[in-house]
Amino acid sequence: MKMLSTLSVLVAGALFGFGLSYSSMIKPEIVLSFLRFEDFGLLWVLGAASLTTLVTYQLVPRLMSKPLLESVFRKHSSVMDKDTLLGAALFGIGWGFCGVCPGPAIAGLGAANWPMVITLMSIFAGAYLQGRLTKSKGSN
Amino acid sequence: MPLIDTLFPLGITHYLIGGLFIGCAVSFLFVMTGLIGSMSTFFTSTLSYVSNWSYFQQDEIVSSRNWRLAYAVGLIVGAAVWLFTVGEPFQTTATWWQLALGGFIVGFGARLSNGCTSGHGICGIASLQLPSFLAVIIFLASAMVSAAVVKLLGGV
Numbered sequence: 001m002k003m004l005s006t007l008s009v010l011v012a013g014a015l016f017g018f019g020l021s022y023s024s025m026i027k028p029e030i031v032l033s034f035l036r037f038e039d040f041g042l043l044w045v046l047g048a049a050s051l052t053t054l055v056t057y058q059l060v061p062r063l064m065s066k067p068l069l070e071s072v073f074r075k076h077s078s079v080m081d082k083d084t085l086l087g088a089a090l091f092g093i094g095w096g097f098c099g100v101c102p103g104p105a106i107a108g109l110g111a112a113n114w115p116m117v118i119t120l121m122s123i124f125a126g127a128y129l130q131g132r133l134t135k136s137k138g139s140n
Numbered sequence: 141m142p143l144i145d146t147l148f149p150l151g152i153t154h155y156l157i158g159g160l161f162i163g164c165a166v167s168f169l170f171v172m173t174g175l176i177g178s179m180s181t182f183f184t185s186t187l188s189y190v191s192n193w194s195y196f197q198q199d200e201i202v203s204s205r206n207w208r209l210a211y212a213v214g215l216i217v218g219a220a221v222w223l224f225t226v227g228e229p230f231q232t233t234a235t236w237w238q239l240a241l242g243g244f245i246v247g248f249g250a251r252l253s254n255g256c257t258s259g260h261g262i263c264g265i266a267s268l269q270l271p272s273f274l275a276v277i278i279f280l281a282s283a284m285v286s287a288a289v290v291k292l293l294g295g296v
Contacts, residue, residue, distance in 0.1 A: 001173075001207060008172035009207045013214015014221065015165035016177065021222035023158020024150075028234045029296060035287035040147045044155035045162065046261055052163025053266035056170055067174035076176045076267040078255060084271050085278060087253025088260065092279030094249055096286025097295070098234060098242025101257040102179040102250060105243065106212050108232075110219030115232050119243035126247025127183035131195040 005069045017107040019049070026108050026116075028099030035096050094126075166262060175207060176267075178259030180250035182208040234296045242290075253279075 023045045024030045034042035061073045078084060095101050100108070100119045108116030144152070166177040185205035188196040195201075223229065232239075250256040253275055255264055260279070264272020290296075 005173045006207065006210050009169065009175070009210045010214040010217070012165045012169035012172070012177060013211040014218035015161055015168060015214075016211075017215035017218025017220075018222050019158045019161025019163075019165060019218075020215070021158075021219045021227055022161060023155050025158065026219060027230065028232045028239075030150075032234075032287050032290075032296065035284050036291070037284075039149055041150060041152065041155040044148075044152055045159035046257070048156050048159025049162035049166070050262045050265040052160060053166045053170075053262050054268075056163075056167035057263075057266045058268075060167075060171055064171075067170070068172050070173045070175075073170065073174040074176050076178070076259075076263040076269060076272075078260060078264050078269045078271040078275065080271040080274075084253050084255075084275055087249045087251070088255075088275035088278040089282045090245055090249030091253055091256060092249070092282030093286045094242045094245025094247075095257070095279065096242075096283030096288075097245065097290050098238045099232075099287070099296075100234075100239065100243065101246060102183065103215065103256075103258050105246075106179070106182070107215045107219040110216035110221075111223050111227065112220075112229055113232055115234065115236070115239055118236055118239040119246075122240045122243025123247035123250075124183055124187065126244040126249070127180075127251045128187055128191070128247075129244075130248045130251040131184055131187060131191070132193060134195050 002069055008069060016103065017110055020104055020107045021111055026104040026111055026113060028104075031095075031099040031101075031104075035099070162262065166258075166266075169211075173207075176263050177211065178255060178263045179211075180247075180256040180259055181254075182212050183247055184251055185209075186212075232296075235294075238290060238295045249279075 260272040
Protein backbone atom coordinates (compact mmCIF):
# COMPACT_ATOMS: atom_id res chain seq x y z
CA MET A 1 0.00 0.00 0.00
CA LYS A 2 1.21 3.47 -0.85
CA MET A 3 2.58 5.72 1.84
CA LEU A 4 -0.23 8.22 1.24
CA SER A 5 -2.83 5.48 1.62
CA THR A 6 -1.39 4.44 4.96
CA LEU A 7 -1.45 8.06 6.04
CA SER A 8 -5.11 8.31 4.98
CA VAL A 9 -5.92 5.18 7.00
CA LEU A 10 -4.25 6.76 10.04
CA VAL A 11 -6.18 10.01 9.59
CA ALA A 12 -9.47 8.11 9.16
CA GLY A 13 -8.72 6.08 12.29
CA ALA A 14 -7.94 9.26 14.21
CA LEU A 15 -11.23 10.89 13.13
CA PHE A 16 -13.02 7.70 14.18
CA GLY A 17 -11.28 7.59 17.56
CA PHE A 18 -11.98 11.27 18.17
CA GLY A 19 -15.65 10.77 17.26
CA LEU A 20 -16.01 7.77 19.56
CA SER A 21 -14.47 9.77 22.40
CA TYR A 22 -16.39 12.99 21.74
CA SER A 23 -19.68 11.09 21.64
CA SER A 24 -18.71 9.39 24.95
CA MET A 25 -19.09 5.94 23.37
CA ILE A 26 -15.74 5.04 24.93
CA LYS A 27 -17.45 5.14 28.34
CA PRO A 28 -19.03 1.76 29.13
CA GLU A 29 -21.33 3.49 31.63
CA ILE A 30 -22.90 5.57 28.82
CA VAL A 31 -23.36 2.57 26.53
CA LEU A 32 -24.92 0.59 29.38
CA SER A 33 -27.28 3.47 30.17
CA PHE A 34 -28.51 3.27 26.57
CA LEU A 35 -29.01 -0.49 26.78
CA ARG A 36 -31.01 0.05 29.98
CA PHE A 37 -33.27 2.71 28.37
CA GLU A 38 -31.93 5.54 30.52
CA ASP A 39 -30.35 7.66 27.76
CA PHE A 40 -31.05 7.08 24.07
CA GLY A 41 -28.13 9.20 22.86
CA LEU A 42 -26.37 6.23 21.25
CA LEU A 43 -29.05 6.27 18.55
CA TRP A 44 -27.85 9.73 17.45
CA VAL A 45 -24.30 8.48 17.16
CA LEU A 46 -25.25 5.38 15.20
CA GLY A 47 -27.76 7.34 13.11
CA ALA A 48 -25.41 10.19 12.20
CA ALA A 49 -22.52 7.83 11.46
CA SER A 50 -24.52 5.40 9.31
CA LEU A 51 -26.42 8.09 7.39
CA THR A 52 -23.21 9.94 6.52
CA THR A 53 -21.64 6.67 5.44
CA LEU A 54 -24.79 5.66 3.54
CA VAL A 55 -24.59 8.80 1.39
CA THR A 56 -20.89 8.17 0.75
CA TYR A 57 -21.18 4.46 -0.06
CA GLN A 58 -24.17 5.00 -2.36
CA LEU A 59 -23.06 8.17 -4.17
CA VAL A 60 -19.28 8.15 -4.40
CA PRO A 61 -18.90 5.02 -6.60
CA ARG A 62 -21.33 6.67 -9.07
CA LEU A 63 -19.36 9.89 -9.18
CA MET A 64 -15.82 8.51 -9.19
CA SER A 65 -14.50 5.54 -11.13
CA LYS A 66 -12.00 4.67 -8.39
CA PRO A 67 -10.79 5.93 -5.01
CA LEU A 68 -8.28 8.79 -5.05
CA LEU A 69 -5.30 6.66 -4.02
CA GLU A 70 -6.13 3.01 -4.76
CA SER A 71 -7.71 1.12 -7.65
CA VAL A 72 -11.03 -0.28 -6.40
CA PHE A 73 -13.94 0.56 -4.14
CA ARG A 74 -14.39 -2.43 -1.83
CA LYS A 75 -17.84 -3.67 -0.91
CA HIS A 76 -19.18 -4.58 2.49
CA SER A 77 -20.77 -7.96 2.04
CA SER A 78 -22.58 -9.73 4.82
CA VAL A 79 -23.95 -13.22 4.40
CA MET A 80 -27.38 -14.37 5.50
CA ASP A 81 -26.45 -17.50 7.42
CA LYS A 82 -26.45 -19.08 10.86
CA ASP A 83 -23.01 -17.74 11.80
CA THR A 84 -23.92 -14.10 11.06
CA LEU A 85 -27.06 -14.24 13.17
CA LEU A 86 -25.77 -16.45 15.99
CA GLY A 87 -22.57 -14.41 16.13
CA ALA A 88 -24.61 -11.20 16.36
CA ALA A 89 -26.63 -12.61 19.26
CA LEU A 90 -23.41 -13.61 21.06
CA PHE A 91 -21.75 -10.28 20.29
CA GLY A 92 -24.76 -8.50 21.81
CA ILE A 93 -24.56 -10.59 24.97
CA GLY A 94 -20.91 -9.66 25.40
CA TRP A 95 -21.48 -6.01 24.52
CA GLY A 96 -24.34 -5.70 27.01
CA PHE A 97 -22.24 -7.44 29.65
CA CYS A 98 -19.33 -4.98 29.53
CA GLY A 99 -20.61 -1.96 27.59
CA VAL A 100 -17.59 -2.08 25.28
CA CYS A 101 -17.46 -2.94 21.57
CA PRO A 102 -14.26 -3.32 19.52
CA GLY A 103 -13.78 0.34 18.47
CA PRO A 104 -14.11 1.83 21.96
CA ALA A 105 -11.90 -0.92 23.41
CA ILE A 106 -9.07 0.21 21.12
CA ALA A 107 -9.77 3.95 21.43
CA GLY A 108 -9.98 3.59 25.21
CA LEU A 109 -6.20 3.14 25.30
CA GLY A 110 -5.69 6.57 23.75
CA ALA A 111 -8.04 8.09 26.30
CA ALA A 112 -5.97 6.47 29.07
CA ASN A 113 -8.95 4.42 30.23
CA TRP A 114 -6.63 1.65 31.38
CA PRO A 115 -9.20 -1.03 32.34
CA MET A 116 -9.81 -1.28 28.57
CA VAL A 117 -6.59 -3.31 28.42
CA ILE A 118 -8.53 -6.15 30.07
CA THR A 119 -11.28 -5.88 27.46
CA LEU A 120 -8.82 -5.69 24.57
CA MET A 121 -6.94 -8.80 25.67
CA SER A 122 -10.25 -10.61 26.18
CA ILE A 123 -11.50 -9.64 22.71
CA PHE A 124 -8.25 -11.01 21.24
CA ALA A 125 -8.77 -14.23 23.21
CA GLY A 126 -12.36 -14.56 21.95
CA ALA A 127 -11.32 -13.84 18.37
CA TYR A 128 -8.51 -16.39 18.71
CA LEU A 129 -10.86 -19.12 19.91
CA GLN A 130 -13.29 -18.31 17.09
CA GLY A 131 -10.46 -18.59 14.55
CA ARG A 132 -9.19 -21.87 15.99
CA LEU A 133 -12.65 -23.41 15.84
CA THR A 134 -13.18 -22.35 12.22
CA LYS A 135 -11.89 -24.18 9.17
CA SER A 136 -10.19 -21.85 6.74
CA LYS A 137 -12.26 -21.04 3.70
CA GLY A 138 -9.36 -19.83 1.60
CA SER A 139 -6.60 -21.49 -0.36
CA ASN A 140 -4.32 -22.17 2.60
CA MET B 141 -39.01 20.02 26.11
CA PRO B 142 -39.56 17.48 28.89
CA LEU B 143 -39.69 14.47 26.56
CA ILE B 144 -36.32 15.33 25.00
CA ASP B 145 -34.85 15.80 28.47
CA THR B 146 -36.20 12.41 29.54
CA LEU B 147 -34.90 10.56 26.50
CA PHE B 148 -31.56 12.41 26.41
CA PRO B 149 -30.71 13.59 29.93
CA LEU B 150 -27.15 14.49 28.88
CA GLY B 151 -28.20 16.42 25.76
CA ILE B 152 -27.94 15.55 22.09
CA THR B 153 -25.20 17.72 20.60
CA HIS B 154 -22.14 15.70 21.59
CA TYR B 155 -23.75 12.47 20.40
CA LEU B 156 -24.60 14.02 17.04
CA ILE B 157 -21.21 15.65 16.50
CA GLY B 158 -19.34 12.51 17.55
CA GLY B 159 -21.46 10.42 15.18
CA LEU B 160 -20.74 12.82 12.32
CA PHE B 161 -17.00 12.52 13.01
CA ILE B 162 -17.30 8.72 12.80
CA GLY B 163 -19.30 8.96 9.56
CA CYS B 164 -16.73 11.34 8.09
CA ALA B 165 -13.93 8.99 9.16
CA VAL B 166 -15.43 6.00 7.35
CA SER B 167 -16.33 8.19 4.35
CA PHE B 168 -12.83 9.66 4.14
CA LEU B 169 -11.30 6.17 4.26
CA PHE B 170 -13.59 5.06 1.43
CA VAL B 171 -13.02 8.06 -0.82
CA MET B 172 -9.23 7.92 -0.41
CA THR B 173 -8.60 4.17 -0.44
CA GLY B 174 -11.89 2.37 -1.18
CA LEU B 175 -11.52 0.40 2.06
CA ILE B 176 -14.48 -0.48 4.31
CA GLY B 177 -13.76 0.93 7.77
CA SER B 178 -15.18 -1.73 10.04
CA MET B 179 -13.33 -2.65 13.18
CA SER B 180 -13.61 -6.21 14.46
CA THR B 181 -11.58 -7.94 11.71
CA PHE B 182 -8.59 -6.09 13.21
CA PHE B 183 -8.44 -8.67 15.98
CA THR B 184 -8.29 -11.64 13.62
CA SER B 185 -5.91 -9.96 11.18
CA THR B 186 -3.56 -8.91 13.98
CA LEU B 187 -3.51 -12.50 15.30
CA SER B 188 -2.14 -13.49 11.89
CA TYR B 189 1.18 -11.88 12.91
CA VAL B 190 1.58 -14.43 15.70
CA SER B 191 -0.47 -17.53 14.80
CA ASN B 192 0.21 -19.90 11.92
CA TRP B 193 -3.23 -21.48 12.18
CA SER B 194 -4.67 -21.67 8.66
CA TYR B 195 -7.73 -19.54 9.43
CA PHE B 196 -5.53 -16.62 10.43
CA GLN B 197 -3.27 -17.09 7.42
CA GLN B 198 -5.99 -16.75 4.77
CA ASP B 199 -5.03 -14.30 2.02
CA GLU B 200 -7.89 -11.92 2.71
CA ILE B 201 -6.92 -11.73 6.38
CA VAL B 202 -3.16 -11.37 5.91
CA SER B 203 -3.50 -8.88 3.05
CA SER B 204 -5.51 -6.49 5.22
CA ARG B 205 -3.55 -6.76 8.46
CA ASN B 206 -1.24 -3.80 7.89
CA TRP B 207 -3.90 -1.23 7.12
CA ARG B 208 -6.13 -2.55 9.89
CA LEU B 209 -3.28 -2.14 12.36
CA ALA B 210 -2.69 1.41 11.10
CA TYR B 211 -6.43 2.09 11.48
CA ALA B 212 -6.29 0.91 15.11
CA VAL B 213 -3.24 3.07 15.80
CA GLY B 214 -5.20 5.99 14.32
CA LEU B 215 -8.07 5.23 16.70
CA ILE B 216 -5.73 5.47 19.68
CA VAL B 217 -4.21 8.71 18.36
CA GLY B 218 -7.67 10.23 17.81
CA ALA B 219 -8.77 9.38 21.34
CA ALA B 220 -5.52 10.83 22.71
CA VAL B 221 -6.12 14.05 20.73
CA TRP B 222 -9.56 14.23 22.33
CA LEU B 223 -8.06 13.68 25.78
CA PHE B 224 -5.51 16.47 25.37
CA THR B 225 -7.92 18.97 23.79
CA VAL B 226 -11.59 18.90 24.77
CA GLY B 227 -11.69 15.66 26.76
CA GLU B 228 -11.43 14.89 30.42
CA PRO B 229 -9.64 11.87 31.88
CA PHE B 230 -11.83 9.14 33.30
CA GLN B 231 -11.55 5.49 34.32
CA THR B 232 -14.46 3.17 33.89
CA THR B 233 -15.92 1.75 37.08
CA ALA B 234 -17.02 -1.44 35.30
CA THR B 235 -15.84 -4.51 37.19
CA TRP B 236 -12.91 -6.58 35.90
CA TRP B 237 -15.08 -9.68 35.45
CA GLN B 238 -17.55 -7.68 33.34
CA LEU B 239 -14.75 -6.39 31.12
CA ALA B 240 -13.03 -9.77 30.85
CA LEU B 241 -16.02 -12.02 30.25
CA GLY B 242 -17.89 -9.45 28.15
CA GLY B 243 -14.81 -8.79 26.03
CA PHE B 244 -14.26 -12.49 25.40
CA ILE B 245 -17.83 -12.98 24.16
CA VAL B 246 -17.59 -9.77 22.10
CA GLY B 247 -14.47 -11.09 20.37
CA PHE B 248 -15.91 -14.52 19.69
CA GLY B 249 -19.34 -13.27 18.60
CA ALA B 250 -18.20 -10.36 16.44
CA ARG B 251 -15.80 -12.58 14.52
CA LEU B 252 -18.34 -15.40 14.13
CA SER B 253 -20.83 -12.84 12.83
CA ASN B 254 -18.12 -11.12 10.75
CA GLY B 255 -19.12 -7.72 12.09
CA CYS B 256 -19.75 -5.59 15.16
CA THR B 257 -21.36 -2.21 15.83
CA SER B 258 -19.17 -0.61 13.15
CA GLY B 259 -19.15 -3.52 10.68
CA HIS B 260 -22.85 -4.37 10.64
CA GLY B 261 -24.07 -1.20 12.34
CA ILE B 262 -22.39 1.50 10.27
CA CYS B 263 -20.82 -0.10 7.19
CA GLY B 264 -23.48 -2.81 6.75
CA ILE B 265 -26.44 -0.46 7.05
CA ALA B 266 -24.72 2.06 4.76
CA SER B 267 -24.24 -0.76 2.23
CA LEU B 268 -27.95 -1.64 2.53
CA GLN B 269 -27.12 -5.22 3.48
CA LEU B 270 -30.16 -7.07 4.82
CA PRO B 271 -28.12 -9.53 6.94
CA SER B 272 -26.46 -6.56 8.64
CA PHE B 273 -29.82 -4.94 9.43
CA LEU B 274 -30.92 -8.21 11.02
CA ALA B 275 -27.63 -8.55 12.89
CA VAL B 276 -28.05 -5.03 14.33
CA ILE B 277 -31.57 -5.77 15.56
CA ILE B 278 -30.41 -9.07 17.07
CA PHE B 279 -27.38 -7.66 18.87
CA LEU B 280 -29.28 -4.64 20.19
CA ALA B 281 -31.92 -6.96 21.61
CA SER B 282 -29.49 -9.44 23.17
CA ALA B 283 -27.36 -6.58 24.54
CA MET B 284 -30.39 -5.07 26.28
CA VAL B 285 -31.13 -8.39 27.97
CA SER B 286 -27.49 -8.87 28.91
CA ALA B 287 -27.15 -5.32 30.30
CA ALA B 288 -30.14 -5.99 32.56
CA VAL B 289 -28.72 -9.33 33.70
CA VAL B 290 -25.27 -7.95 34.50
CA LYS B 291 -26.85 -5.32 36.73
CA LEU B 292 -28.67 -8.06 38.66
CA LEU B 293 -25.32 -9.84 39.06
CA GLY B 294 -23.86 -6.77 40.70
CA GLY B 295 -22.08 -5.25 37.69
CA VAL B 296 -21.93 -1.56 36.83
